[in-house]
Amino acid sequence: MLSTIRNRLIVIALLxxxxxxxxxxxxxxxxxxxxxxxxxxxxxxxxxxxxxxxLLGGIHLALEIxxxxxxxxxxxxxxxxxxxxxxxxxxxxGVAEPVIQRIGTDRIVVELAGVTDxxxxxxIVERSAFLEWRITDMQNLFRDALPTxxxxxxxxxxxxxxxxxxxxxxxxxxxxxxxxxADTAVAEAVPDTAPAADQPGPLSTLLFQGQIPGEFLVxxxxxxxxxxxxxxxxxxxxxxxxxxLVWAAEPISQGARSYRPLYSVxxxxxxxxxxxxxxxxxxxxxxxxxxxxxxLTRSGGRRFRAETxxxxxxxxxxxxxxxxxxxxxxxxxxxxxxxxxxxxTAPLQEAQDLALVLRAGALPAPLVIVxxxxxxxxxxxxxxxxxxxxxxxxxxxxxxxxxxxxxxxxLLAVVALCFYVLFTLGGLASFGATLTLPGLAGFVLSLGMAxxxxxxxxxxxxxxxxLGKTPRVAIDQGFEHAxxxxxxxxxxxxxxAAFLFQFGTGPVRGFAVTLIVGILASLITAVFVTKxxxxxxxVRRGQSKEFAF
Amino acid sequence: MxxxxxxxxxxxxxxxRITFAISALFTIPGLVLLGIRGLNSSIEFTGGxxxxxxxxxxxxxxxxxxxxxxxAGIEGAEIQTFGAQDEFMIRARLDPRVEVxxxxxxxxxxxxxxALTDAFGEDAFEIDAGRSVGPKVGSELRERTIMxxxxxxxxxxxxxxFRYEWxxxxxxxxxxxxxxxxxxxxxxxxNLEVSLVVVAALLTIVGYSLNDTIxxxxxxxxxxxxxxxxxxxxxxxxxxxETLPRTVLTSxxxxxxxxxxxxxxxxxxxxxxxxxxxxxxxxxxxxxxxASPILLRVEQRWPGEDVRGxxxxxxxxxxxxx
Numbered sequence: 001m002l003s004t005i006r007n008r009l010i011v012i013a014l015l016x017x018x019x020x021x022x023x024x025x026x027x028x029x030x031x032x033x034x035x036x037x038x039x040x041x042x043x044x045x046x047x048x049x050x051x052x053x054x055l056l057g058g059i060h061l062a063l064e065i066x067x068x069x070x071x072x073x074x075x076x077x078x079x080x081x082x083x084x085x086x087x088x089x090x091x092x093x094g095v096a097e098p099v100i101q102r103i104g105t106d107r108i109v110v111e112l113a114g115v116t117d118x119x120x121x122x123x124i125v126e127r128s129a130f131l132e133w134r135i136t137d138m139q140n141l142f143r144d145a146l147p148t149x150x151x152x153x154x155x156x157x158x159x160x161x162x163x164x165x166x167x168x169x170x171x172x173x174x175x176x177x178x179x180x181x182a183d184t185a186v187a188e189a190v191p192d193t194a195p196a197a198d199q200p201g202p203l204s205t206l207l208f209q210g211q212i213p214g215e216f217l218v219x220x221x222x223x224x225x226x227x228x229x230x231x232x233x234x235x236x237x238x239x240x241x242x243x244x245l246v247w248a249a250e251p252i253s254q255g256a257r258s259y260r261p262l263y264s265v266x267x268x269x270x271x272x273x274x275x276x277x278x279x280x281x282x283x284x285x286x287x288x289x290x291x292x293x294x295x296l297t298r299s300g301g302r303r304f305r306a307e308t309x310x311x312x313x314x315x316x317x318x319x320x321x322x323x324x325x326x327x328x329x330x331x332x333x334x335x336x337x338x339x340x341x342x343x344x345t346a347p348l349q350e351a352q353d354l355a356l357v358l359r360a361g362a363l364p365a366p367l368v369i370v371x372x373x374x375x376x377x378x379x380x381x382x383x384x385x386x387x388x389x390x391x392x393x394x395x396x397x398x399x400x401x402x403x404x405x406x407x408x409x410x411l412l413a414v415v416a417l418c419f420y421v422l423f424t425l426g427g428l429a430s431f432g433a434t435l436t437l438p439g440l441a442g443f444v445l446s447l448g449m450a451x452x453x454x455x456x457x458x459x460x461x462x463x464x465x466x467l468g469k470t471p472r473v474a475i476d477q478g479f480e481h482a483x484x485x486x487x488x489x490x491x492x493x494x495x496x497a498a499f500l501f502q503f504g505t506g507p508v509r510g511f512a513v514t515l516i517v518g519i520l521a522s523l524i525t526a527v528f529v530t531k532x533x534x535x536x537x538x539v540r541r542g543q544s545k546e547f548a549f
Numbered sequence: 550m551x552x553x554x555x556x557x558x559x560x561x562x563x564x565x566r567i568t569f570a571i572s573a574l575f576t577i578p579g580l581v582l583l584g585i586r587g588l589n590s591s592i593e594f595t596g597g598x599x600x601x602x603x604x605x606x607x608x609x610x611x612x613x614x615x616x617x618x619x620x621a622g623i624e625g626a627e628i629q630t631f632g633a634q635d636e637f638m639i640r641a642r643l644d645p646r647v648e649v650x651x652x653x654x655x656x657x658x659x660x661x662x663x664a665l666t667d668a669f670g671e672d673a674f675e676i677d678a679g680r681s682v683g684p685k686v687g688s689e690l691r692e693r694t695i696m697x698x699x700x701x702x703x704x705x706x707x708x709x710x711f712r713y714e715w716x717x718x719x720x721x722x723x724x725x726x727x728x729x730x731x732x733x734x735x736x737x738x739x740n741l742e743v744s745l746v747v748v749a750a751l752l753t754i755v756g757y758s759l760n761d762t763i764x765x766x767x768x769x770x771x772x773x774x775x776x777x778x779x780x781x782x783x784x785x786x787x788x789x790x791e792t793l794p795r796t797v798l799t800s801x802x803x804x805x806x807x808x809x810x811x812x813x814x815x816x817x818x819x820x821x822x823x824x825x826x827x828x829x830x831x832x833x834x835x836x837x838x839x840a841s842p843i844l845l846r847v848e849q850r851w852p853g854e855d856v857r858g859x860x861x862x863x864x865x866x867x868x869x870x871x
Binding site (some may be wrong): 054064076116119122126178316349369370372373374375376378379382383386387389390391393394397398401402404405435438440441442444445446447448449451452455456459462463481484485488489490491492493495497499500502503508511515 | 551552553582601602625654658659675676677678679680681682683685686693694696700701706708709712745746748749752753755756757759760761764765767768771791792794795798799801802803804805806807809810812813814815817818822825828
């Protein structure tokens with residue numbers, strides 16, 4: 001029996017450890033708009049339980065393809081394009097963990113925590129996408145202008161302005177971090193742009209020359225700083241004529257660090273989405289490599305031929321809504337109506353993604369909002385506070401009832417209830433479940449129901465004792481005989497919760513998940529924790545006969 | 550040491566006429582009322598616009614809000630206080646003559662916000678929550694709700710059939726249908742707005758009520774094997790009495806938790822808590838007073854031969870059907 005107890009204790013310890021690890025407060029980076037309007041990342045430490053929009057405040061939008069202006073030919077394709085467009089724009093919201101999901105065959109759900117202005121969110125989501133191809137800065141005009149821009153920034157007293165009152169110290173730290181990183185990273189600091197002055201250039205020190213002309217890499221944590229620097233009017237005035245800086249849509253990683261490419265491109269577009277007819281991803285049969293082949297309109301093809309003739313060996317950035325997708329490909333030869341973009345050894349999936357970006361710009365996918373929910377931040381705070389109060393009172397009531405009714409065994413049940421709470425929260429955190437207000441209510445409800453398994457077991461033990469069995473046998477058989485009822489009863493609850501999950505949207509799903517996790521946790525605690533406590537008690541008790549139960 | 554119903558030997562089954570009558574007296578008027586008044590569905594099901602406003606200025610009351618909306622040409626809005634004195638729920642549509650569609654629900658929300666800003670200024674109120682639902686989403690949700698309930702019942706019927714037998718399934722499902730009808734009657738009596746959360750509570754009641762019924766039925770299954778000389782109604786009564794302490798205790802703790810939610814959980818969760826409170830009561834009541842009598846009727850009508858290797862079930866006074 002002692003070894004049984006030891007094994008059980010090990011299992012319990014592992015479960016507790018697992019729950020504790022999944023609940024351990026960790027650093028979470030939150031992107032939010034500062035008082036000056038610039039986006040910045042703040043790192044806070046919190047318990048990793050995701051909160052739903054109804055607790056956090058924010059906007060939930062459900063969108064469908066708008067067919068009021070006539071039917072859309074390929075609705076599923078249109079939905080995919082719309083999804084690509086919305087994903088690429090999410091940065092504009094400055095939201096920590098945006099949810100952009102395709103639900104079923106005809107709907108997109110967008111959830112933006114912390115966004116309070118529905119008008120702005122809607123405008124960004126509903127705007128149609130704009131695709132353009134632009135030649136990168138082949139003459140390195142921007143790189144040559146960097147010292148001038150640096151000087152202009154220093155003259156403007158940029159340090160204070162750039163970080164919104166936050167001191168130069170921040171900048172120094174960033175610089176320090178970057179020069180350290182430059183040693184290890186593949187990228188090299190732009191060598192010949194350091195200004196002659198004794199001061200380091202505020203901008204140039206943050207940029208690393210990329211692999212192609214006009215490409216620069218910016219460490220992910222300094223992206224916001226660089227972005228605010230290049231937007232300053234002083235920097236804009238010093239920019240070379242006819243060039244513009246645009247960010248890549250996605251960061252790239254080099255070693256352990258993450259960089260966001262910044263491109264200096266022509267202001268003029270070689271071609272835009274209206275001239276693109278179609279784009280498809282395929283595998284080139286001869287080279288076995290992924291390619292995207294595209295078709296332009298007749299007039300677009302003529303124009304493209306003329307443009308590409310002048311730009312052979314130049315790089316061309318593919319931009320959707322002002323963001324560059326993938327590293328710009330090089331123009332090998334003159335291209336007419338039909339062309340292809342080679343992706344080398346990249347998997348077909350990446351080619352399909354790029355083709356989707358191109359189609360998103362070529363074929364409009366008008367969206368209509370079919371549902372909108374917005375929750376203000378104060379409402380969520382109130383809800384959490386009230387939910388917590390209800391949970392505490394419910395727990396206290398349950399504890400009192402159990403102690404009054406079962407005394408010693410009640411104490412075991414209360415200990416088990418503590419484990420139950422830990423396991424449930426741990427389970428929710430490790431499943432990545434979202435805690436919603438109904439979910440909170442479900443948790444409170446489950447506090448009342450969680451003792452059920454224990455009650456069933458205790459009542460059985462009492463019955464067995466009444467039959468004159470010894471405590472040892474009564475406990476064993478009590479557990480054994482209570483099990484079928486516990487299993488059968490909980491299976492039905494799990495089934496209804498599963499249907500609830502299937503049918504519900506956000507908040508109700510949170511409720512269903514809480515219920516399911518809660519039932520599993522209560523089973524585990526009843527079978528493992530309570531029984532182990534009983535076993536320990538039996539050993540401790542020795543041979544004494546009385547069994548107050 | 551407290552022991553409730555330790556030596557209980559109540560005859561629950563003989564009271565079935567009374568309990569069935571109580572259920573009918575409660576449920577039928579409720580359903581009739583529902584037929585007359587209709588279900589008070591939230592905009593999630595009907596489509597439309599609802600905005601929850603928190604007035605920071607004490608002078609803003611329902612009348613002022615209505616005047617502000619009227620001034621902006623939004624007539625016939627439904628305005629209710631919600632939770633506290635200074636919280637209001639506004640349900641509006643731009644033009645009652647025009648049918649609600651996706652676009653108009655969107656415009657309504659913006660129009661209401663604008664009307665309030667114009668009338669009171671930006672700092673006099675806060676929009677706590679807003680919701681616009683197109684009619685398509687609403688009707689879809691109605692269908693899905695009914696589907697979810699039917700499928701849950703179907704799945705549970707099959708599970709109990711598999712674990713027990715179809716007579717138990719029938720009795721358990723009928724008792725749960727009773728609970729749903731009684732709860733709907735309750736919702737209709739207190740004219741509760743049926744939102745998604747209320748539907749979630751209904752489905753939870755399905756789970757809870759079955760949970761309770763199954764614990765009793767589990768004991769019936771066991772006692773059928775154990776007391777081969779007793780007849781079915783004795784076994785049913787004995788099983789209910791034996792599980793009575795557990796039934797009372799678990800219902801008690803669950804009710805305590807739900808009451809804590811009802812009183813402290815705040816206005817948004819209150820409808821859920823109301824439905825759950827009633828559901829816990831009716832779920833417990835039905836597993837004793839409805840499910841078991843139905844099982845008895847079913848057994849008498851279609852005598853079961855065998856419950857998982859148990860003996861022939863036989864009613865007193867009738868010959869054993871072997």
